[in-house]
Amino acid sequence: MSDAVLTLSHLHKSFGALQATQDISLDLRAGEIHALIGPNGAGKSTLIGQITGHLTPDRGKVQLAGENITALSVAQRARRGLGRSFQVSSLADSLSVLRNVMIAVQGLQGHSFRFWKPVHRDASLVEPARAAIARMQLESRAETPVSELSHGERRQVEVACALALKPRALLLDEPMAGLGPEGSARLTELLEELKHEVPILLIEHDMDAVFRLADRISVLVAGQMIAHGVSDEIRANPLVREAYLGD
């Protein structure tokens, strides 16, 4: 598939006798949001771990922009352009938005010791950080300590940290978790624009957000992919309704 940025082929991962992901294939194409949904214990985290490199698949392949990255480390994948945000926030509360995003850029560049030196004039850190902050419409908050942000703004900073690394593909793990309707609507709007620059694999429990945002949806149940399709197809799919939506 020519416009596939991220391709998973036949991924298998077992924990002892439990097959947590069985023969999982999917692709993420340029310009799209592809949502991965499934009930608790379906295998989503296990699949994400195999994409990010935290877990090694027993069989199968992960490709980023055509390159086989299955054997690469987490850091090597990040440097190749696999961006992600985390379920648990890794922001430093006492530091400004700008400084947090700069630290993310610095980590990727491998200059971790510069954190302890004055870095505010280092254009290689400041410029990508400011661009990502602008992309998430947080310019007016750039100098604000993260501790003073709303929950929704923190989420925007987390996405900005991932974006500052100029990813080819972005993995967002439950970005809507804990957001109220306003924060969720704002992030939805931002992601709808962002997908044109970087395709997004979205793991999300908020089904309203999924149906609003996703160009395609893949449904994982008990380690198996039971359906792929656009929103209307997934809503109407009897297997999904039975296994996931509880109908």
Ligand SMILES: Nc1ncnc2c1ncn2[C@@H]1O[C@H](COP(=O)(O)OP(=O)(O)OP(=O)(O)O)[C@@H](O)[C@H]1O
């Ligand atoms: N390290 C592990 N060792 C043993 N079993 C594991 C391990 N990690 C996950 N599992 C099991 O694999 C299955 C899939 O779990 P996983 O966390 O991937 O699901 P999930 O879809 O992410 O669930 P949730 O939405 O609750 O986070 C579960 O039965 C889980 O108990």
